Amino acid sequence: MDTRNDMLRLLSGRRDGFSLEQPFYTDPDFFKLDMELIWYRDWLFIGHDCELPKPGSFITVQIGDYPVVLVRDQQGKINAFHNSCRHRGSRVCNTDKGMAAKLVCPYHQWTYELDGKLLFARQMADGFDKSQFGLKPVACESVAGYIFICLAKEPADFAPMRAMIEPYLKPHRLNEAKIAFESTIVEKGNWKLVWENNRECYHCAGNHPELCKTFPEAPTVTGVQGADSDPEMLAHWAKCEADGLPSKFRIDPAGQYRATRAPLLRDAVSYTMTGKRAVKKNLSDTVSADRIGTLMHYHYPTTWNHILIDHAVTFRVLPISATETAVTTKWLVHKDAVEGVDYDLAELTHVWTETNDQDRRIVEENAFGILSPAYEPGPYSELHEGGVIQFVDWYARFIGPRLADDGRPALRSVA
Numbered sequence: 001m002d003t004r005n006d007m008l009r010l011l012s013g014r015r016d017g018f019s020l021e022q023p024f025y026t027d028p029d030f031f032k033l034d035m036e037l038i039w040y041r042d043w044l045f046i047g048h049d050c051e052l053p054k055p056g057s058f059i060t061v062q063i064g065d066y067p068v069v070l071v072r073d074q075q076g077k078i079n080a081f082h083n084s085c086r087h088r089g090s091r092v093c094n095t096d097k098g099m100a101a102k103l104v105c106p107y108h109q110w111t112y113e114l115d116g117k118l119l120f121a122r123q124m125a126d127g128f129d130k131s132q133f134g135l136k137p138v139a140c141e142s143v144a145g146y147i148f149i150c151l152a153k154e155p156a157d158f159a160p161m162r163a164m165i166e167p168y169l170k171p172h173r174l175n176e177a178k179i180a181f182e183s184t185i186v187e188k189g190n191w192k193l194v195w196e197n198n199r200e201c202y203h204c205a206g207n208h209p210e211l212c213k214t215f216p217e218a219p220t221v222t223g224v225q226g227a228d229s230d231p232e233m234l235a236h237w238a239k240c241e242a243d244g245l246p247s248k249f250r251i252d253p254a255g256q257y258r259a260t261r262a263p264l265l266r267d268a269v270s271y272t273m274t275g276k277r278a279v280k281k282n283l284s285d286t287v288s289a290d291r292i293g294t295l296m297h298y299h300y301p302t303t304w305n306h307i308l309i310d311h312a313v314t315f316r317v318l319p320i321s322a323t324e325t326a327v328t329t330k331w332l333v334h335k336d337a338v339e340g341v342d343y344d345l346a347e348l349t350h351v352w353t354e355t356n357d358q359d360r361r362i363v364e365e366n367a368f369g370i371l372s373p374a375y376e377p378g379p380y381s382e383l384h385e386g387g388v389i390q391f392v393d394w395y396a397r398f399i400g401p402r403l404a405d406d407g408r409p410a411l412r413s414v415a
Contacts, residue, residue: 003029008403011396017389018377025190025370031322034191035064037402038301043141043148043158045303045316046070048332049175050145051097052078056114059097063318066151068138069093071103073114080140080149081116086133103135145174146303146314161257161299167246168259168295172307173284177332180311180339181349184328187360189367191301191319192395194327197363198304199387207362210354214268214275215294222296223249223260225386236263236293243289255394257299264293270310271351279310279343281334300394311343313352323367329356 007030010021023030046061047070058071060083067083069092083091090107093100102119103112111120116135121128139150141158144166148158187194197203201217208215215221220230227233227249240247240261251258268275269291282288287309295307306313312332319325331348339345369375380388 003027003033004403007033008400011400011403014396015377016393017380017382019196019380020192020392021377022370022375025193025367026322028322031190031319033403034399035319037399039064039151039319040066041150041152041402042156042301043150043161043299044301045299046080046147046149047316048145048177048179048314048330049078049142049147050177050332050335051179054099056099056101057097058093058100058103060093060095061318063149063151067091068149068151069103069135070140070147070149071100071114077115078140078142078147079115080138081135082138084136085110086118086135087121092135142175144169144172145177148299160252164250164252165257165259165297165299168297169307171245171284171287172295172312173286174307174312174332176335177283177312178335178337180331180333180337180343181345182328182330183349183353183356184326185356185360186320187325187327187363188323189325189363190322191317191325192392193363193366193370194317194325194359195300195391196388197359197366199391200381200385202381202384203362207358208355210273210351211271213273214264214271214351216262216265219384219386221262222298222387223251223258223262224390227260232263236261240289240292243292245287245289245292245295247295254398255300255390256398257297259295259297261295262293263291267291270308271306271313272347273350277310278348279333279337281337281342282309283307283311283332283334285334300391300398311348325363327356327360329353 044063047059051059052072055072055074058069060067060069068080069083070078070080072078083093085092085105085107087105087108087110090105092103092105109122110118112135113119116137118130118133121130139155141148143162204212204217219225220227220233237247247261249260270276270278272278292309297305302317304315314330316328317325329352333343337343
Protein backbone atom coordinates (compact mmCIF):
# COMPACT_ATOMS: atom_id res chain seq x y z
CA MET A 1 0.00 0.00 0.00
CA ASP A 2 1.09 3.57 -0.71
CA THR A 3 2.86 4.91 2.38
CA ARG A 4 0.82 8.11 2.42
CA ASN A 5 -2.44 6.14 2.41
CA ASP A 6 -1.06 3.76 5.01
CA MET A 7 -0.16 6.59 7.36
CA LEU A 8 -3.57 8.23 6.89
CA ARG A 9 -5.31 4.92 7.56
CA LEU A 10 -3.41 4.39 10.80
CA LEU A 11 -4.06 7.95 11.93
CA SER A 12 -7.77 7.63 11.17
CA GLY A 13 -7.95 4.50 13.32
CA ARG A 14 -5.82 5.89 16.14
CA ARG A 15 -7.22 5.49 19.65
CA ASP A 16 -7.26 8.75 21.58
CA GLY A 17 -4.90 8.66 24.55
CA PHE A 18 -2.81 5.80 23.14
CA SER A 19 0.69 5.72 21.68
CA LEU A 20 1.16 5.48 17.92
CA GLU A 21 1.40 2.35 15.80
CA GLN A 22 4.86 0.85 15.30
CA PRO A 23 5.62 2.29 11.81
CA PHE A 24 5.44 5.87 13.15
CA TYR A 25 8.50 5.11 15.29
CA THR A 26 10.44 2.72 13.04
CA ASP A 27 9.52 2.85 9.35
CA PRO A 28 11.94 4.72 7.03
CA ASP A 29 9.11 5.61 4.64
CA PHE A 30 7.01 7.09 7.45
CA PHE A 31 10.13 9.02 8.51
CA LYS A 32 10.48 10.44 4.98
CA LEU A 33 6.92 11.74 5.18
CA ASP A 34 7.66 13.30 8.59
CA MET A 35 10.60 15.11 7.03
CA GLU A 36 8.72 16.17 3.91
CA LEU A 37 5.52 17.31 5.61
CA ILE A 38 6.83 18.72 8.91
CA TRP A 39 10.57 19.30 9.00
CA TYR A 40 10.91 20.67 5.46
CA ARG A 41 7.83 22.87 5.78
CA ASP A 42 7.82 24.39 9.24
CA TRP A 43 9.81 26.82 11.37
CA LEU A 44 12.75 25.15 13.12
CA PHE A 45 14.87 26.44 16.00
CA ILE A 46 18.54 26.42 15.02
CA GLY A 47 20.56 28.45 17.53
CA HIS A 48 21.03 31.81 19.18
CA ASP A 49 21.91 35.30 17.96
CA CYS A 50 24.84 35.38 20.37
CA GLU A 51 26.47 32.53 18.43
CA LEU A 52 26.91 34.99 15.55
CA PRO A 53 28.47 37.93 17.41
CA LYS A 54 30.21 39.70 14.50
CA PRO A 55 29.87 40.13 10.73
CA GLY A 56 31.24 36.97 9.14
CA SER A 57 30.33 34.71 12.08
CA PHE A 58 28.61 31.60 10.75
CA ILE A 59 27.11 28.33 11.96
CA THR A 60 26.00 25.35 9.90
CA VAL A 61 23.27 22.78 10.41
CA GLN A 62 21.99 19.69 8.60
CA ILE A 63 18.19 19.32 8.34
CA GLY A 64 17.62 15.91 6.78
CA ASP A 65 18.92 16.24 3.23
CA TYR A 66 19.43 20.01 3.50
CA PRO A 67 22.73 21.55 4.61
CA VAL A 68 22.17 25.15 5.73
CA VAL A 69 24.54 27.95 6.72
CA LEU A 70 23.57 30.95 8.87
CA VAL A 71 25.79 34.03 8.78
CA ARG A 72 25.72 37.58 10.11
CA ASP A 73 26.34 40.14 7.35
CA GLN A 74 28.07 43.52 7.43
CA GLN A 75 24.80 45.27 8.31
CA GLY A 76 24.29 42.99 11.32
CA LYS A 77 21.48 40.97 9.75
CA ILE A 78 21.42 37.19 10.22
CA ASN A 79 20.95 35.43 6.89
CA ALA A 80 20.38 31.75 6.14
CA PHE A 81 21.29 30.01 2.90
CA HIS A 82 21.30 26.57 1.42
CA ASN A 83 24.90 25.50 2.01
CA SER A 84 25.35 24.31 -1.56
CA CYS A 85 27.58 26.09 -4.06
CA ARG A 86 25.77 27.30 -7.19
CA HIS A 87 28.64 25.93 -9.30
CA ARG A 88 28.51 22.16 -8.75
CA GLY A 89 26.81 21.85 -5.40
CA SER A 90 29.70 21.39 -2.97
CA ARG A 91 29.18 22.56 0.59
CA VAL A 92 30.51 26.09 0.91
CA CYS A 93 31.04 25.97 4.68
CA ASN A 94 32.13 22.55 5.96
CA THR A 95 32.71 23.25 9.66
CA ASP A 96 30.15 23.60 12.46
CA LYS A 97 30.98 27.26 13.04
CA GLY A 98 33.59 29.85 12.18
CA MET A 99 34.47 33.33 10.92
CA ALA A 100 34.82 34.37 7.28
CA ALA A 101 35.16 37.72 5.54
CA LYS A 102 33.50 36.09 2.53
CA LEU A 103 31.97 32.64 1.98
CA VAL A 104 34.39 30.77 -0.29
CA CYS A 105 33.61 27.35 -1.72
CA PRO A 106 36.71 25.18 -1.10
CA TYR A 107 36.18 23.23 -4.35
CA HIS A 108 36.69 25.91 -7.04
CA GLN A 109 36.79 29.06 -4.90
CA TRP A 110 33.52 30.56 -5.99
CA THR A 111 33.18 33.45 -3.55
CA TYR A 112 29.99 34.82 -2.02
CA GLU A 113 29.24 37.97 -0.07
CA LEU A 114 27.75 37.57 3.40
CA ASP A 115 24.37 38.47 1.92
CA GLY A 116 24.62 35.55 -0.52
CA LYS A 117 25.57 37.44 -3.69
CA LEU A 118 28.15 35.74 -5.91
CA LEU A 119 31.21 38.00 -6.06
CA PHE A 120 33.77 35.93 -7.90
CA ALA A 121 33.77 32.87 -10.15
CA ARG A 122 37.14 32.46 -11.83
CA GLN A 123 37.66 31.59 -15.48
CA MET A 124 34.02 31.49 -16.53
CA ALA A 125 33.11 32.32 -20.11
CA ASP A 126 32.29 35.81 -21.33
CA GLY A 127 28.67 36.63 -20.66
CA PHE A 128 28.48 34.67 -17.42
CA ASP A 129 26.00 36.58 -15.22
CA LYS A 130 27.07 36.39 -11.57
CA SER A 131 23.81 37.96 -10.44
CA GLN A 132 21.93 34.78 -11.34
CA PHE A 133 24.01 32.48 -9.15
CA GLY A 134 23.90 33.74 -5.60
CA LEU A 135 23.39 31.31 -2.74
CA LYS A 136 19.76 30.24 -2.43
CA PRO A 137 18.15 31.90 0.61
CA VAL A 138 16.36 30.12 3.43
CA ALA A 139 13.69 31.97 5.40
CA CYS A 140 15.20 33.15 8.68
CA GLU A 141 13.72 34.92 11.71
CA SER A 142 15.19 35.97 15.03
CA VAL A 143 13.07 36.49 18.14
CA ALA A 144 14.57 37.57 21.48
CA GLY A 145 17.84 35.77 20.83
CA TYR A 146 16.40 32.63 19.18
CA ILE A 147 17.01 31.93 15.48
CA PHE A 148 14.44 29.98 13.47
CA ILE A 149 14.59 28.93 9.82
CA CYS A 150 12.04 27.48 7.42
CA LEU A 151 12.96 25.48 4.33
CA ALA A 152 9.58 25.93 2.64
CA LYS A 153 9.33 28.13 -0.43
CA GLU A 154 6.32 29.80 1.18
CA PRO A 155 6.89 29.73 4.95
CA ALA A 156 4.04 29.93 7.41
CA ASP A 157 3.52 33.33 9.00
CA PHE A 158 6.04 33.74 11.83
CA ALA A 159 4.31 36.77 13.32
CA PRO A 160 1.86 34.94 15.62
CA MET A 161 4.66 32.94 17.24
CA ARG A 162 6.77 36.09 17.66
CA ALA A 163 3.85 37.95 19.23
CA MET A 164 3.25 35.24 21.82
CA ILE A 165 6.82 34.24 22.70
CA GLU A 166 8.74 37.53 22.58
CA PRO A 167 7.28 39.09 25.75
CA TYR A 168 8.29 36.01 27.76
CA LEU A 169 11.82 35.76 26.35
CA LYS A 170 12.84 39.38 25.84
CA PRO A 171 13.53 40.32 29.50
CA HIS A 172 16.20 37.60 29.69
CA ARG A 173 18.27 39.23 26.91
CA LEU A 174 19.56 35.99 25.45
CA ASN A 175 20.64 37.90 22.35
CA GLU A 176 23.36 39.41 24.60
CA ALA A 177 24.30 36.21 26.46
CA LYS A 178 27.05 33.75 25.59
CA ILE A 179 27.30 29.99 25.25
CA ALA A 180 29.19 28.60 28.23
CA PHE A 181 29.00 25.01 26.98
CA GLU A 182 27.21 22.88 24.43
CA SER A 183 26.88 19.19 23.80
CA THR A 184 25.22 16.99 21.20
CA ILE A 185 24.16 13.42 21.88
CA VAL A 186 22.61 10.97 19.44
CA GLU A 187 19.67 9.05 20.82
CA LYS A 188 18.89 5.79 19.00
CA GLY A 189 15.18 6.44 18.77
CA ASN A 190 12.66 8.23 16.59
CA TRP A 191 12.31 11.99 17.11
CA LYS A 192 8.73 11.52 18.36
CA LEU A 193 9.97 9.22 21.13
CA VAL A 194 12.41 11.94 22.20
CA TRP A 195 9.51 14.37 22.46
CA GLU A 196 7.17 11.92 24.17
CA ASN A 197 9.79 11.28 26.83
CA ASN A 198 10.30 15.02 27.30
CA ARG A 199 6.62 15.75 27.65
CA GLU A 200 6.07 13.90 30.93
CA CYS A 201 7.67 13.53 34.32
CA TYR A 202 5.88 10.26 35.08
CA HIS A 203 9.32 8.67 34.67
CA CYS A 204 11.31 11.25 36.62
CA ALA A 205 11.29 9.80 40.15
CA GLY A 206 12.68 6.49 38.95
CA ASN A 207 15.20 7.85 36.49
CA HIS A 208 16.31 11.44 37.23
CA PRO A 209 17.68 11.76 40.79
CA GLU A 210 19.66 14.90 39.94
CA LEU A 211 16.79 16.76 38.25
CA CYS A 212 14.30 15.76 40.94
CA LYS A 213 16.27 17.73 43.54
CA THR A 214 14.94 20.96 42.03
CA PHE A 215 12.30 20.28 39.35
CA PRO A 216 8.72 19.43 40.43
CA GLU A 217 7.19 16.21 39.14
CA ALA A 218 3.63 17.57 39.30
CA PRO A 219 1.91 17.33 35.89
CA THR A 220 0.58 20.89 36.33
CA VAL A 221 4.09 22.33 36.04
CA THR A 222 4.29 22.45 32.25
CA GLY A 223 0.86 24.06 32.01
CA VAL A 224 -0.98 21.52 29.87
CA GLN A 225 -2.79 19.80 32.74
CA GLY A 226 -4.67 21.93 35.25
CA ALA A 227 -2.08 24.65 35.83
CA ASP A 228 -4.79 27.31 36.07
CA SER A 229 -6.29 25.53 39.08
CA ASP A 230 -3.01 24.82 40.90
CA PRO A 231 -2.64 27.32 43.81
CA GLU A 232 1.16 27.13 43.73
CA MET A 233 1.31 27.86 40.00
CA LEU A 234 -1.21 30.69 40.31
CA ALA A 235 0.75 32.27 43.14
CA HIS A 236 4.01 31.95 41.20
CA TRP A 237 2.50 33.57 38.10
CA ALA A 238 1.11 36.44 40.18
CA LYS A 239 4.47 37.04 41.86
CA CYS A 240 6.48 36.99 38.62
CA GLU A 241 4.00 39.13 36.70
CA ALA A 242 4.07 41.67 39.52
CA ASP A 243 7.84 41.81 38.86
CA GLY A 244 7.19 42.52 35.17
CA LEU A 245 7.76 38.98 33.86
CA PRO A 246 4.99 37.45 31.70
CA SER A 247 4.32 34.09 33.30
CA LYS A 248 0.81 32.72 32.78
CA PHE A 249 0.46 29.61 30.64
CA ARG A 250 -0.21 30.45 27.00
CA ILE A 251 -0.49 28.08 24.07
CA ASP A 252 -1.23 28.73 20.42
CA PRO A 253 -4.55 27.43 19.07
CA ALA A 254 -2.86 24.61 17.14
CA GLY A 255 -0.87 23.50 20.19
CA GLN A 256 2.51 23.89 18.49
CA TYR A 257 4.19 26.39 20.83
CA ARG A 258 3.65 27.65 24.34
CA ALA A 259 5.29 29.30 27.33
CA THR A 260 4.84 29.40 31.10
CA ARG A 261 6.83 29.96 34.28
CA ALA A 262 6.97 27.37 37.03
CA PRO A 263 8.44 27.40 40.53
CA LEU A 264 11.29 25.10 41.45
CA LEU A 265 11.14 22.91 44.53
CA ARG A 266 11.36 24.48 47.99
CA ASP A 267 14.08 27.16 48.05
CA ALA A 268 15.79 26.13 44.79
CA VAL A 269 16.67 28.88 42.34
CA SER A 270 18.74 26.94 39.80
CA TYR A 271 19.36 23.46 38.40
CA THR A 272 22.18 22.39 40.70
CA MET A 273 22.57 19.56 43.18
CA THR A 274 22.02 22.02 46.05
CA GLY A 275 19.40 24.16 44.35
CA LYS A 276 21.65 27.19 44.79
CA ARG A 277 22.84 29.41 41.97
CA ALA A 278 25.22 27.96 39.42
CA VAL A 279 26.32 31.42 38.22
CA LYS A 280 27.02 34.43 40.43
CA LYS A 281 25.97 36.97 37.79
CA ASN A 282 22.33 37.14 36.76
CA LEU A 283 21.67 36.00 33.21
CA SER A 284 20.03 39.34 32.43
CA ASP A 285 20.88 42.80 33.72
CA THR A 286 17.16 43.64 33.72
CA VAL A 287 15.85 40.60 35.63
CA SER A 288 16.75 40.59 39.31
CA ALA A 289 13.56 39.40 41.02
CA ASP A 290 13.98 36.66 43.58
CA ARG A 291 12.69 33.10 43.04
CA ILE A 292 11.49 33.38 39.43
CA GLY A 293 11.74 29.62 38.91
CA THR A 294 12.04 28.50 35.31
CA LEU A 295 10.56 29.93 32.13
CA MET A 296 9.64 26.96 29.94
CA HIS A 297 9.25 27.58 26.22
CA TYR A 298 8.34 24.80 23.79
CA HIS A 299 8.07 24.80 20.01
CA TYR A 300 7.33 21.60 18.10
CA PRO A 301 9.16 19.97 16.48
CA THR A 302 12.57 21.37 17.48
CA THR A 303 12.97 22.94 20.89
CA TRP A 304 12.24 23.02 24.61
CA ASN A 305 13.90 25.48 27.01
CA HIS A 306 14.48 26.37 30.65
CA ILE A 307 15.40 29.98 31.47
CA LEU A 308 16.36 30.75 35.08
CA ILE A 309 17.67 33.72 37.03
CA ASP A 310 21.34 32.78 36.52
CA HIS A 311 21.47 30.81 33.27
CA ALA A 312 19.43 29.24 30.49
CA VAL A 313 19.45 25.70 29.12
CA THR A 314 18.16 25.33 25.56
CA PHE A 315 17.54 22.12 23.66
CA ARG A 316 17.36 21.44 19.92
CA VAL A 317 15.97 18.23 18.42
CA LEU A 318 17.02 17.21 14.90
CA PRO A 319 16.09 13.87 13.30
CA ILE A 320 18.87 11.88 11.62
CA SER A 321 16.93 8.81 10.54
CA ALA A 322 13.80 6.90 11.51
CA THR A 323 15.67 5.54 14.53
CA GLU A 324 18.26 8.24 15.34
CA THR A 325 17.83 11.74 16.74
CA ALA A 326 20.41 14.39 17.64
CA VAL A 327 19.73 16.43 20.78
CA THR A 328 21.88 19.54 21.21
CA THR A 329 21.96 21.26 24.61
CA LYS A 330 23.40 24.73 25.20
CA TRP A 331 24.03 26.44 28.53
CA LEU A 332 23.86 30.25 28.27
CA VAL A 333 25.21 32.71 30.84
CA HIS A 334 25.67 36.47 31.09
CA LYS A 335 28.10 37.70 28.44
CA ASP A 336 30.49 38.97 31.09
CA ALA A 337 30.38 35.88 33.32
CA VAL A 338 33.84 34.33 33.67
CA GLU A 339 34.36 30.58 33.99
CA GLY A 340 36.21 29.74 37.19
CA VAL A 341 35.24 33.09 38.71
CA ASP A 342 31.48 33.43 38.27
CA TYR A 343 30.70 29.76 37.67
CA ASP A 344 32.16 26.30 37.77
CA LEU A 345 31.45 24.59 34.46
CA ALA A 346 31.02 21.12 35.96
CA GLU A 347 28.47 22.42 38.47
CA LEU A 348 26.64 24.42 35.80
CA THR A 349 26.22 21.47 33.45
CA HIS A 350 25.99 18.51 35.82
CA VAL A 351 22.22 18.18 36.29
CA TRP A 352 21.28 18.32 32.62
CA THR A 353 24.28 16.35 31.41
CA GLU A 354 23.19 13.51 33.68
CA THR A 355 19.52 13.96 32.82
CA ASN A 356 20.21 13.96 29.08
CA ASP A 357 22.16 10.71 29.33
CA GLN A 358 19.42 9.14 31.42
CA ASP A 359 16.83 10.23 28.86
CA ARG A 360 18.99 8.82 26.06
CA ARG A 361 18.95 5.40 27.72
CA ILE A 362 15.19 5.64 28.32
CA VAL A 363 14.47 6.53 24.69
CA GLU A 364 16.74 3.78 23.40
CA GLU A 365 15.08 1.14 25.60
CA ASN A 366 11.68 2.42 24.47
CA ALA A 367 12.75 2.22 20.82
CA PHE A 368 14.19 -1.26 21.29
CA GLY A 369 10.94 -2.54 22.77
CA ILE A 370 8.81 -0.98 20.04
CA LEU A 371 10.72 -3.05 17.45
CA SER A 372 9.13 -6.18 18.91
CA PRO A 373 6.45 -7.84 16.72
CA ALA A 374 4.41 -8.01 19.93
CA TYR A 375 4.30 -4.21 20.34
CA GLU A 376 0.94 -2.53 20.17
CA PRO A 377 -0.07 1.01 21.18
CA GLY A 378 -0.56 1.40 24.93
CA PRO A 379 -2.55 3.88 27.03
CA TYR A 380 -0.98 7.04 28.34
CA SER A 381 -1.64 8.04 31.95
CA GLU A 382 -4.33 10.70 31.92
CA LEU A 383 -3.07 11.85 35.31
CA HIS A 384 0.61 12.23 34.43
CA GLU A 385 1.00 12.14 30.63
CA GLY A 386 -1.30 14.89 29.46
CA GLY A 387 1.70 16.55 27.83
CA VAL A 388 2.41 13.43 25.79
CA ILE A 389 -1.23 13.16 24.75
CA GLN A 390 -1.11 16.81 23.67
CA PHE A 391 2.06 16.24 21.62
CA VAL A 392 0.72 13.15 19.84
CA ASP A 393 -2.60 14.90 19.17
CA TRP A 394 -0.69 17.86 17.73
CA TYR A 395 1.34 15.54 15.50
CA ALA A 396 -1.75 13.76 14.18
CA ARG A 397 -3.64 17.01 13.54
CA PHE A 398 -0.60 18.67 12.00
CA ILE A 399 0.48 15.98 9.55
CA GLY A 400 -2.97 14.56 8.73
CA PRO A 401 -4.24 17.35 6.47
CA ARG A 402 -0.85 17.56 4.76
CA LEU A 403 -0.95 13.84 4.01
CA ALA A 404 -4.38 14.27 2.47
CA ASP A 405 -3.46 17.41 0.53
CA ASP A 406 -2.95 15.68 -2.82
CA GLY A 407 -6.45 15.95 -4.20
CA ARG A 408 -7.94 13.34 -1.89
CA PRO A 409 -10.32 14.45 0.90
CA ALA A 410 -8.81 14.68 4.38
CA LEU A 411 -9.97 12.06 6.85
CA ARG A 412 -12.24 13.62 9.47
CA SER A 413 -10.34 12.23 12.43
CA VAL A 414 -7.11 13.91 11.40
CA ALA A 415 -8.53 17.10 9.92
